[in-house]
Amino acid sequence: MSDPQQPKSRRDLLKLIGRTAGTAVMYQAMVDMGYAATSDFTGPVKLSGDVKKASVLILGAGIAGMVAAYELRKAGYRVQILEYNGRPGGRNWSLYGGDTYTEMGGLTQHVRFDKGLYFNPGPWRIPYHHQGILHYCQALNVPLEPFVAINNSSYIHSARAFGGKPMRYREVVADYDGYIAELLAKAVSQNQLDGALSKDEKDGLMVMLRTWGALDKNFEYKMGDASSNMRGYDKPPGGGLDSVPVNSEPMARKDLFSSAMWISLFLNKTWDFQSQLFQPVGGMGMIGKAFGQALNGLIRYNCQVTGIKQDDQGVTVTYKDQKNGGKVETATADWCVNTIPASVLSQIPMAVSSRLRNAVDSLSYIPAAKVGLQFKRRFWEEDEAIYGGVTYTDQPIFNISYPSHGFFQKGPGVLLGAYAFASMNTYGMESLSAPDMIQAALDQGANIHPQYKSEFQHGVAVAWHRVPWTLGCSGGWSDENRARHYDDMCAIDGRIVLAGEHCSRLPAWQEGAVLSALDAIKRLHQRVLSA
Amino acid sequence: MQSIRFYSGLVLLTATLGFSGGAQAQLFPQAKLPQQTGEAIYKGVCQTCHMPDAKGAVGAGTYPALANNSKLEVSGYPVAVVIHGQKAMPSFGQAMSDEQVANIVNYVRTHFGNNYKDSVTPDDVKAAR
Numbered sequence A: 001m002s003d004p005q006q007p008k009s010r011r012d013l014l015k016l017i018g019r020t021a022g023t024a025v026m027y028q029a030m031v032d033m034g035y036a037a038t039s040d041f042t043g044p045v046k047l048s049g050d051v052k053k054a055s056v057l058i059l060g061a062g063i064a065g066m067v068a069a070y071e072l073r074k075a076g077y078r079v080q081i082l083e084y085n086g087r088p089g090g091r092n093w094s095l096y097g098g099d100t101y102t103e104m105g106g107l108t109q110h111v112r113f114d115k116g117l118y119f120n121p122g123p124w125r126i127p128y129h130h131q132g133i134l135h136y137c138q139a140l141n142v143p144l145e146p147f148v149a150i151n152n153s154s155y156i157h158s159a160r161a162f163g164g165k166p167m168r169y170r171e172v173v174a175d176y177d178g179y180i181a182e183l184l185a186k187a188v189s190q191n192q193l194d195g196a197l198s199k200d201e202k203d204g205l206m207v208m209l210r211t212w213g214a215l216d217k218n219f220e221y222k223m224g225d226a227s228s229n230m231r232g233y234d235k236p237p238g239g240g241l242d243s244v245p246v247n248s249e250p251m252a253r254k255d256l257f258s259s260a261m262w263i264s265l266f267l268n269k270t271w272d273f274q275s276q277l278f279q280p281v282g283g284m285g286m287i288g289k290a291f292g293q294a295l296n297g298l299i300r301y302n303c304q305v306t307g308i309k310q311d312d313q314g315v316t317v318t319y320k321d322q323k324n325g326g327k328v329e330t331a332t333a334d335w336c337v338n339t340i341p342a343s344v345l346s347q348i349p350m351a352v353s354s355r356l357r358n359a360v361d362s363l364s365y366i367p368a369a370k371v372g373l374q375f376k377r378r379f380w381e382e383d384e385a386i387y388g389g390v391t392y393t394d395q396p397i398f399n400i401s402y403p404s405h406g407f408f409q410k411g412p413g414v415l416l417g418a419y420a421f422a423s424m425n426t427y428g429m430e431s432l433s434a435p436d437m438i439q440a441a442l443d444q445g446a447n448i449h450p451q452y453k454s455e456f457q458h459g460v461a462v463a464w465h466r467v468p469w470t471l472g473c474s475g476g477w478s479d480e481n482r483a484r485h486y487d488d489m490c491a492i493d494g495r496i497v498l499a500g501e502h503c504s505r506l507p508a509w510q511e512g513a514v515l516s517a518l519d520a521i522k523r524l525h526q527r528v529l530s531a
Numbered sequence B: 001m002q003s004i005r006f007y008s009g010l011v012l013l014t015a016t017l018g019f020s021g022g023a024q025a026q027l028f029p030q031a032k033l034p035q036q037t038g039e040a041i042y043k044g045v046c047q048t049c050h051m052p053d054a055k056g057a058v059g060a061g062t063y064p065a066l067a068n069n070s071k072l073e074v075s076g077y078p079v080a081v082v083i084h085g086q087k088a089m090p091s092f093g094q095a096m097s098d099e100q101v102a103n104i105v106n107y108v109r110t111h112f113g114n115n116y117k118d119s120v121t122p123d124d125v126k127a128a129r
Helices: A010-021 A023-032 A063-074 A131-139 A169-189 A199-212 A225-231 A253-257 A262-269 A285-294 A354-362 A424-430 A434-446 A479-490 A510-530 B038-050 B076-084 B098-109 B122-128
Strands: A055-059 A078-082 A100-102 A108-110 A144-147 A155-157 A233-235 A277-280 A303-310 A315-321 A327-333 A335-338 A368-375 A389-393 A399-402 A413-421 A456-463 A496-498 B005-007 B010-012
Touching: A055 A063, A055 A315, A055 A327, A063 A078, A063 A131, A063 A285, A063 A335, A063 A510, A078 A327, A131 A277, A131 A285, A131 A510, A155 A169, A169 A199, A169 A225, A169 A253, A169 A262, A262 A389, A277 A285, A303 A335, A315 A335, A335 A510, A354 A479, A354 A496, A368 A424, A368 A434, A413 A424, A413 A434, A424 B038, A434 A456, A479 A496, A479 A510, A496 A510, B038 B098, B076 B098, B076 B122, B098 B122
Parallel strands: A055 A078, A055 A335, A155 A389, A335 A496
Antiparallel strands: A100 A108, A144 A277, A303 A315, A315 A327, A368 A413, A368 A456, A389 A399, A399 A413, B005 B010
């Protein structure tokens, strides 16, 4: 760098890099220095200045609403929250034995899981780069443990490939890598890539392909020591006599390539699912519970908002107090942070600009369905050596996920027997009644784990379009709709600002709710200070 | 056209990338609705929210009843709602063919206490897109 100025701080250094080397390099430097390595969470929010005891009414005690309340209270605001449910958390929610859940339409399920076992109908994993929600877990003393996302012993299953036989994740990875390496090595050795590669590159690539793809000395991917070292053995190496390993036979290339099993591998290569992921000890709902305790006394439960008005003096919200026979009450404040999902908010009269109203009305919520299943024993561990992780299938259940906790425990275990999400055949799951959805999860799961039939004990099914407080899983933004309405959804409208995952670019993630809430209250705070 | 969209749990690959339900075995859910008849579409999608008896449901928000619904009298209204969506109701225009939209609208308009004689054709749906 030619600039003689000596940087005095990290910020000065970054400015200097930005000036001399351009923003791309600055960004890289920021990543290296730990500034931008996360979502855009940059540390605890600091709302400084005299807020003169301004009051804020927060609608919704989900993650967004409780983050807003937590920080605004700290900044000196008078805060109150109205919540539809009788508990904090919103979509942050775990079901335990003894719980009941009543969905829209009136069906009530009684959860009969054994003590200590649970199921997360909503969010269930936290990527390491979701530093916002992780920050609040630490601030609220919510213990975290690893969430196993990728397990090489889990299965990839297609009803339309390999006669419906589930393949181990490691076999699919090894065989794709092997055959792709073999084909590429063939192209290189036949000089078909000479225009693209120098001699040195070719030499380097051939060494890499042979090792990476577990090719034999002829650069072919075949049954042998090298390939079995990747995909596993029919009989693994042992000790003493009779210890010689028996290699395994790779899948036929044409069968593998005409399947679509790669999709399950691809998913885990994406940013959201890269290691390390976490889960709260005892269920995702622990975060909501901890927030609720931290905000003890500020949250009024069982309140259904029925109208939102504002003028230049403040905000007035009417609500039905469901614990008091649906008596209509009002709450007032100087400002309002509104985290009610757009799917519900579009049905509530609200005095806002047509731009915000149109934005809210434009957003429907995507489908999602989850089933929790308790079995008499952890057969996936005992019989199949699967400890956590996810099995993928092209059946409507889409996922089976094994618990990332309680390994090797004897007795019952609960696994996620279905997680259908966001697609047309998710409606095929959601449209089933809860008992039928559990049965579908059992029938489809038994194609992968025959033990289902003899080991099943209890099930719980949640179709997110029938969840009374959200009417769907999460905001289903299309690119066009987002371009048209997203900024209006997030903009402060008079004395009201919206927040939640639907006001973020991390749809359906709790991190989206956190980041949205922090952004909303920072802007609101500036508005308050300048008012 | 949608590009790749990242949601929690799954990447939704839409018709842009050729995942709209071709002959390929697919691990990923399709972007097109597989059901064809009105009854199958109702049972496979609509009853999720509007309920098997089409009487709707109430929570923090409401799913309106389709049973005995006078708003269905003008067929263009349900056609438009199915294609374009309305508030919490998702749009199904991209997921359903003209025939599928006509089939589901005709089914609902002749069941659940509705008895509207004029049926919707795929051409009517095409014109409403």
